[in-house]
Amino acid sequence: MTTDIYWRIAMEGDASALHCSRITRGGFGPLGAGAIAPSVAPGDPSTPVDYMAEVARATEASGFVGGLLPSFPSTDDPWAAAASLAAETTSYRFMIAFQPGFLHPVQAARMSATLQLATGGRVVYNIISGGGGPQQLWWGDKVAHDDRYARTSEFLDVLKGVWHGGGRYRHHGRFYQVEDAGLPGYLAAQPFPEIFFSGSSPAAIDAAGRHADYYLSWLEPFEALAAKFQAVREHSERPPRFAVRVDILARDTEEEAWDVIRRGWAGAGRRGHESGGDSVGVQRSQSFTAGSRPDDFRTLETEPNVWGGFAQLRPGPAFGLVGDYHQVAGRLDELINLGVDSFILAGVPHLEEAHRVGTRVLPLLKGRTA
Amino acid sequence: MTAHFHLTVPVAPPAVVTDLPAFVTDVRPSDHASPQRGAAQAAAVAELAGLGGAFVPFRPDGLDPLVTAAGLLRRTSRVQVTAELHPATATPVYAAKLSASLQRFHANRLAWLLTVDLEPAVARAHGDFLTGPDRYARASEFLTVARGVWNQGGSFSYEGRFFQVLDGGLPDSRSAPRFPRIYLSGTSPEALALSAEHADVHLLQPGDDPALVPAHVARGVVLSVAEDVDRYLRAGVSEFFLDGTDPVADALRVGEYLLPELVPAS
Numbered sequence: 001m002t003t004d005i006y007w008r009i010a011m012e013g014d015a016s017a018l019h020c021s022r023i024t025r026g027g028f029g030p031l032g033a034g035a036i037a038p039s040v041a042p043g044d045p046s047t048p049v050d051y052m053a054e055v056a057r058a059t060e061a062s063g064f065v066g067g068l069l070p071s072f073p074s075t076d077d078p079w080a081a082a083a084s085l086a087a088e089t090t091s092y093r094f095m096i097a098f099q100p101g102f103l104h105p106v107q108a109a110r111m112s113a114t115l116q117l118a119t120g121g122r123v124v125y126n127i128i129s130g131g132g133g134p135q136q137l138w139w140g141d142k143v144a145h146d147d148r149y150a151r152t153s154e155f156l157d158v159l160k161g162v163w164h165g166g167g168r169y170r171h172h173g174r175f176y177q178v179e180d181a182g183l184p185g186y187l188a189a190q191p192f193p194e195i196f197f198s199g200s201s202p203a204a205i206d207a208a209g210r211h212a213d214y215y216l217s218w219l220e221p222f223e224a225l226a227a228k229f230q231a232v233r234e235h236s237e238r239p240p241r242f243a244v245r246v247d248i249l250a251r252d253t254e255e256e257a258w259d260v261i262r263r264g265w266a267g268a269g270r271r272g273h274e275s276g277g278d279s280v281g282v283q284r285s286q287s288f289t290a291g292s293r294p295d296d297f298r299t300l301e302t303e304p305n306v307w308g309g310f311a312q313l314r315p316g317p318a319f320g321l322v323g324d325y326h327q328v329a330g331r332l333d334e335l336i337n338l339g340v341d342s343f344i345l346a347g348v349p350h351l352e353e354a355h356r357v358g359t360r361v362l363p364l365l366k367g368r369t370a
Numbered sequence: 371m372t373a374h375f376h377l378t379v380p381v382a383p384p385a386v387v388t389d390l391p392a393f394v395t396d397v398r399p400s401d402h403a404s405p406q407r408g409a410a411q412a413a414a415v416a417e418l419a420g421l422g423g424a425f426v427p428f429r430p431d432g433l434d435p436l437v438t439a440a441g442l443l444r445r446t447s448r449v450q451v452t453a454e455l456h457p458a459t460a461t462p463v464y465a466a467k468l469s470a471s472l473q474r475f476h477a478n479r480l481a482w483l484l485t486v487d488l489e490p491a492v493a494r495a496h497g498d499f500l501t502g503p504d505r506y507a508r509a510s511e512f513l514t515v516a517r518g519v520w521n522q523g524g525s526f527s528y529e530g531r532f533f534q535v536l537d538g539g540l541p542d543s544r545s546a547p548r549f550p551r552i553y554l555s556g557t558s559p560e561a562l563a564l565s566a567e568h569a570d571v572h573l574l575q576p577g578d579d580p581a582l583v584p585a586h587v588a589r590g591v592v593l594s595v596a597e598d599v600d601r602y603l604r605a606g607v608s609e610f611f612l613d614g615t616d617p618v619a620d621a622l623r624v625g626e627y628l629l630p631e632l633v634p635a636s
Contacts, residue, residue: 028544035544047477076475077470077471079436080475083438083441084476087444103460103461107434110433115434138537140462140534140535142534176497
């Protein structure tokens, strides 16, 4: 089995470089000089989805199987983007991030199967069960942390039941009731999407064991990641596959790469994490860099090339890889030997960096050697 | 009064898919009978023919309207695309968030037709067991919350019977998206009260009395054949949802023969 490597789409808008915090591309950030899609040029009809389309095309041409379309309060919506772009990519898989609390599972089934039909089966799910706390009520979701994983489990049961139920599916559960549900034949015939399951808490790992095709984690120091994988293995009925979300900052030389961080650090707004509340993943990330000092960004390097300060430079998770092309490829190979079966990589700006990482880093990967 | 025509696009596969005789070279694409192909062509022809919109209905045997509407918006540049949705399928916050992206992506051309009174068996198959006037109360909350998070960034809180939000509100963006135009229907007192509160347009069936529609709400009618349009216009009806058996032919006929008749002489 080959390794599926995804690239992210910046649903929150994109900056011109990692060390520039101003969002110039897409739907958010100020509309001023240098803004792209939309721009200030009179009569320019371009919109955020036009830029996303170019990122998707660069992604599929550069060696990636598709992209993660993340979902936060401050982003554009992944269903809206995937449904808009379905017809104009060729091999690109749309990994749609969503929370079960957003949609009824019967609705999610019809939306997914419709999008499978439109894309020729290129939909992948990133199931999130919430960042928790105030953010969940922002979404209008009052279900408590551990109950959300019970709901996620039931949601996926109903989603699969409706899909394969032939119009006679019945379910009377704690969160959902349906009677005589099903999809029309031409939609039920579509393949059920692969599931990338996110969540770091014990409740998440327990639910992942039942439903995940891939257990997806943010990058963490390698030892912590290996321990997390072991916990998931112990909770899984069948051997799980692992995926890791990794930011990449790779250049010809290590000095060039760290220089980008240095410039970004000098101007960073110290934005903190995108997702807070009761997220266990965020708490874990923060614990790994507890000894770092704000005056020295290299104190966030927890082991060679593994840097935990990305959340200060752009919205998203803390950890990523920094180094020259060979160093970064070598670290990715180490992750593969740790048990990683799939990656979601990212870099700012997402369009140019998709091409750079696809043509300079991916060709250096050796794969599983241990 | 100007007439606005919306073409109902097909969302289910054709009832009969024809086979070509074996000796005829057949290079039809594998998706030639796909409902998505049919919907895309109908919307594109509606735009070519000068109609104002395409309507994507919910049918139990059909495609998802919102996903389909997104594809049609991407393929067109001028028409309004109206998606039918039901308040039990998504939270109003999520419906608003998804729709705000569609408005940003597609020049504010999305509209919602909110259906309240699904047939009971269809509703139960979609996880909805609510009946009677409660359905209208939920629809009212749905639209109140969707509009609230849309317009009151960061400060919208709501504690209803069906939906709750704390400090909600969609993020500011560089192209402030417009709330979808809202279409509602029905002739019960609850339906008309809901329209008075929330509708931009109230859709009637032929034979319904246009005077039922609340005074400040625009009047629309669903027609299977584009006829009697003059009479409807005189009764204050301005939006026409065409739901015929051959949408592509209907759109072209309206564009070639009916729209020129309706242009006021200058």
